Amino acid sequence: MSNSLSSNESNTKKSSKKIGIVMRHAPYGNNLAHEALDAALATSIYGQELTLIFMGDGVFQLLHQQESKAIHQKNLEKQLTALEFYDIEKVFACKHSLDERQLKQNNLSINVAAIETEELQQLLHEQDVLLSF
C-alpha cells in the first residue's frame, strides 16, 4: 500500500488519469464485451488517457472475420476497428492467453501488442483506475 496522502494528491488532478479497461470475457455469450467497448469509446471521446487490456477469454474478442450477423448480433470487430479512429492506440493482449488459444497476430482484427505476464503486471499497476468487464 502506498502512502495515501500522496496518492490523494495525484488522484485529484482530473485530467491526468490513466484509465485501464480490462476485458476478460468471450464475446456474444452476453453483451458485456459490446458494452465494455462502448465504455472504452466514451472514455476516449471524453479525452481520457485510455489503455485497453485483453486477457483470458477476452482475447477472443480480437479475432477477425466475426460474422455476427449470423446470430443477429452487432459486430464487435466493427466496434474494435472504430477504436483506431478515436486514437485509442494503447491496446494490449496477454500473450499467454493468446498462446493458450493458439491465436496468432494475423488472426486478429486490430493491431495489439502481445505482452508477457511481467509486462502485463507492470501495465496494470501503472493505471490510476481500472474498469473491469
Add this chain to the structure above:
Amino acid sequence: MSNSLSSNESNTKKSSKKIGIVMRHAPYGNNLAHEALDAALATSIYGQELTLIFMGDGVFQLLHQQESKAIHQKNLEKQLTALEFYDIEKVFACKHSLDERQLKQNNLSINVAAIETEELQQLLHEQDVLLSF
C-alpha cells in the same frame, strides 16, 4: 439414439414420468439454487416422481450451518430440509464432487446418497426428463 416410436409411446403416459433435477451451481452467488429448489418442491407437490442430483459446485448447497441471514438471503438449508416433508427421498450427490471439496456426510444438512461416477451416469440416463439448474 433409441427408437423414436417406442420413446413416444412411453412419454405420453403422463403420470409415470421420472423427472430429474440437476443442481450444479453454488448457492447465494445468485438465486438459481433457491429457484431450483422451489421448482423441486412444485414438482413433488404435483405428485411427480422426482430425483434430485447435486454435482459440481452444486454440492455446496448441501452444507449445513448456512447462516444466510448474515447476507440477507433466504436460508437454503430450510428449503432443503423441507424436502423431506414432501417425501422427496431420492436425493443424490456426486461423490467425486464431494471428495474434491473435502465435504463429508456429517457436514451436510440432509441425508443424501453419495454416488460414484458410474452410478451417477446410470441415474441420469434413467430419467425421462432432466431439468437443469
Add this chain to the structure above:
Amino acid sequence: MILSLAIHSPPSSQASYSAYQFAKVALIQGHSIYRVFFYHNGVYHGSDLTCSGQDEFDLIDAWKQLQNEYQLDLVACIAAGLKRGIIDTTEAERYEKDHHNLGNHFELSGLGQLVDATVTSERLISFGG
C-alpha cells in the same frame, strides 16, 4: 413432437436467442410447442418496455410475432417475476404500483405450469447462462 422450453437467461444472453431460434425452427418443422416457461432471470423477457435500436434484433418483439403466428403459451413464473419487477395489471393493483410492464402476449403463473409442461411434453429443453 410435443416440445416445451424452459428459459432461465435474461434477454441479453445469447442463450435466450438460441431458445428463440430453437422454438422458431421447431415450429417451422411442424413440431408443436406446448409451452415456453420463463424462469429465473428469464422472466425479464416478459417486459413490454424494451426499446431496441433500429439496427438491432429485437428478441422480445420476435417472441411476440412468434406468439401471434402460432398462439404460443408464453408463461413467466409469477414469483420470479414479482421479485424482478415483471408484473401485470392484477399484480400492479395488489402491490399498489402505478404501472405494469408485462406484455399482452405473456402470462404470469406459478411453477405448476413448469411441472405441467415437463409432464405433458415429450421433450423439455432448458436454456440458461
Add this chain to the structure above:
Amino acid sequence: MILSLAIHSPPSSQASYSAYQFAKVALIQGHSIYRVFFYHNGVYHGSDLTCSGQDEFDLIDAWKQLQNEYQLDLVACIAAGLKRGIIDTTEAERYEKDHHNLGNHFELSGLGQLVDATVTSERLISFGG
C-alpha cells in the same frame, strides 16, 4: 475519500448486494459517494416495479432509502436501460410506450457519467457477475 461504484450485475446476483453493503458502510464511515453507475444487467436496479415478499430483503428499496438519506447520484446507463426495458417518462414518450418503470430516485444518462465518475472519484469499485 471520494468513491464511485459501477454495478454490472442484476439485483438477483449477490454482487449487487455486496455493492449496496459497500456503499452503505462507506457512507457511514464518512466517505462520500460521487456516483453509483448501473450498467449492463445492473440497469435492472432502476425498476420501480419490483415486489419483494415480506420476509425478503428488498435491495431496490434499500438503495432508495440510502439515496434519500445521502442524496446519492444513482444513474442507470440509458442505452443499456432502453435495451432492457428500464425507461423513464421521457423515453416512454419517445418510444410510444404507455408505461415507464424507472424509480424517482434514479436517473437515466449516458456513459459520459461513468467516465466523469471514473475521473472525478479517488476510487472506482466495480461489481459484476
Add this chain to the structure above:
Amino acid sequence: MKHSILHTVNQSPFSNNTLLQCLNTYTDGDGILFLENGAYAALLSQPASHLLENKTCYVIEVDLHARGLLEQELNADIQLINYETFVQLSTEYDVVQSWY
C-alpha cells in the same frame, strides 16, 4: 430403461469446467452439442479436446461463424450443424440435459 442424452454445453472450456462435468456423465449413445460460447470447445487448442475423441459431438455452425472460429484449427471430430439439426437431435435423443 437407459435413455440416450443430448448434452448441450454453452460455456467456454478455457475458462470453466462445465464441459468436464458434462463429460463425466457421458455414456455411449449420448451426444454433446456445443452452442454459444460452448463453440470455443470446437477449437483444437481447447484443454479438453483430447477427451472428445470417440464421442459424438456437434457444434452450431453460426456460433463458430459469429466468433470468427471457422478460420481457426478445429477439432475434425465435431460435426457442424444448424438449428434445424439441433431441433431434430433433440427429438432423436430421448432426453436433453443443458450444461450452462
Add this chain to the structure above:
Amino acid sequence: MKHSILHTVNQSPFSNNTLLQCLNTYTDGDGILFLENGAYAALLSQPASHLLENKTCYVIEVDLHARGLLEQELNADIQLINYETFVQLSTEYDVVQSWY
C-alpha cells in the same frame, strides 16, 4: 508510478479460472479479497490453495458464514474481514480491480 492493487474475486475456484487469472497479475504489495462465491477460495481443499502462500488475502466473513464454510477446514493465511474493512482496504490500496 507503481500502484498497489486490491483484487476482488467473486467466483468459485472449483468451477472456473478467474482466480488463476487474477494471480497471474498479482505482484508484491497487492491484496486479494474473496467475496460472494469467491469465499470458496478460502477452503483449504480448493485447487489453487497452494498458490495463495505468501500473498495477502482477505475474505468477507459473512460470505463464509452464509455458505456454512466456517466449520470447514480453511486456509489459515486468509484474513477474515467485514464490510468495514473492505471499504477501508479499497481506500488504502491505490486501485481496485474486480475479477468476476
